[in-house]
Amino acid sequence: MKEHTLETPHKRRSTRVKQRWNMQRNWTLHMMLVPAVLLALVFQYIPMGGIVIAFQDFKPYLGFSESTWVGWDNFRYLFLYPDVGQVIWNTLVIAFFKIIAGLFAPFLFAILLNEVRLTAFKRVSQTLVYLPHFLSWVILGGILLDILSPQGGMVNQLVVAFGGEPIFFLGDGTWFRITLILSDVWKEFGFGTIVFLASLSGINPALYEAAEVDGANRFKQTLHITIPALMPITIVLMTLSIGNILNAGFDQVFNLYNPLVYDKGDIIDTFVYRLGILNGKMSFATAVGLFKSVVATILIVISYRMAYKLANYRVF
């Protein structure tokens, strides 16, 4: 008891001191966050407030307060506007094939690269295939316009050399979609292998040794050790890509498309840009963008939860 009374004031004082000390210290921490909070408020949260114009007939000269409110009209219009259905469909098709190709190509490349025993070869190969990832679609678009040109572009020279007719890659809807998917693979498959290679390097070599002793050849080892080892990360990537199903790649499409392929190549983002910035239909464009944003956010949240449940993967 005596001990207790002796100790309490001391303890209390020490916690109080600690608290004040913490407050003073944390004050600096709060201050450090001020610039970021301001930036996020101004450039992220205020535009979120700006989505009210999706419910208005917004006229820039009238401003937010004077423009007339139209309720859900813009969204009703969204489902009546003739092009919207096609645009959403284009987005889904292009994004779907990009996701599949963008998973499969790095997967395969990583497995093949894993069989390479010459370190120098491996390193040079990686250096070359990672490079396009760092170039922008403006640069790559400029290059593609040149090499895919039907008037003697390098690729069409090759097509003609093999006895084919020159293909108008960027002027024909179906070829345009194929070009989008292949050129996306060109840009991203190398970079995509990094995560697979990381998983491959984590495989316990004892597994291979045991398989070797049991008489399994390399193909069987790949089938029963390597591929199963890559499954968890593949499942995670696949799940997370659900959130991207409405992102068909604005930069790429915008730098490659032209009015000839609007019917099969126009995606939500490019549609919103043309409608809102070029044609000045700001309210309708915002409504379309908001529709996309809401669906995408829901999908991202679902996909992250799924990735957590399926593979115990956490981003944060």
Added chain:
Amino acid sequence: MYYKTKGYRIFSIANYTFLGILSILCILPIIHILAVSFSSMAPASSNLVTFWPIGFTTDAYVKTFGNSNFINSLIVSLKRTVIATIIGMVIMLITAFPLSKEDISFKGRSLYTWFFVFTILFSGGLIPSYILIQKLGLMNTIWALILPGALSVWNVILMMNFFRGLPKELEEAAYLDGAGHIKTLILVYVPLSLPAIATLSLFTMVYQWNSWFDGMIYMSDIKNYPLASLLQTIIVQQDLSKINVDPSMLENISQRTVRAAQIFIGALPILMVYPFLQRFFVKGIVIGAVKE
């Protein structure tokens, strides 16, 4: 051993050949553009050039640098890349540091985190952001290109995870020696995270150099276009109406060799930092992705 069997040897040869061809194929288009840019006009426009210049000349580069719009844009791009990277890194560090603290020692941490993470999940979209920049009077200023992207939440998360991987004892030692948070960050955390900071600055630089869309919508005067936006306009859209040059110049700009030279110059800074990037990025990404 498996790699001594005949079957595996055959596979190995096929594999090396396939990977070799595939790797070269990835950069072949870039080599082609480089070859075209150094060729003389006639062979280039009759599509004779493949991977080696025909009639070597630096004419296209001379013409490119003779265009004042191009020089202007180059300067805008350099300015924006340098300023945005510096600001971005400072903001990243001072934001990641408090967020890397434990919830118990820094109350409000998770609230802040969610405040930032929400901006990844949901955004107001193109039109409201455009109106905002207009209302703030940032149109046609370099700040329209820098400020909206000054806070990269992804970078903050990567940096935060990196900070968390540093030994707690260092921080405690610094506090016991009487250093405040700011001193601890600058004298303990930053020196220890230099490789990570270098990686993220390189990524930021690449991102800034490559950004073209903001320049295109926020700048109405071609003088303020960063290089990527200029290239987008004159090479991809082939819209020469915005460039005020005399007709003889116009012809020069639309030549195939000059277009190739412009593309190559646009890619050059990336090609130059690429070796450094490559050394860092695999490590950097792994460091950021692994927790605990």
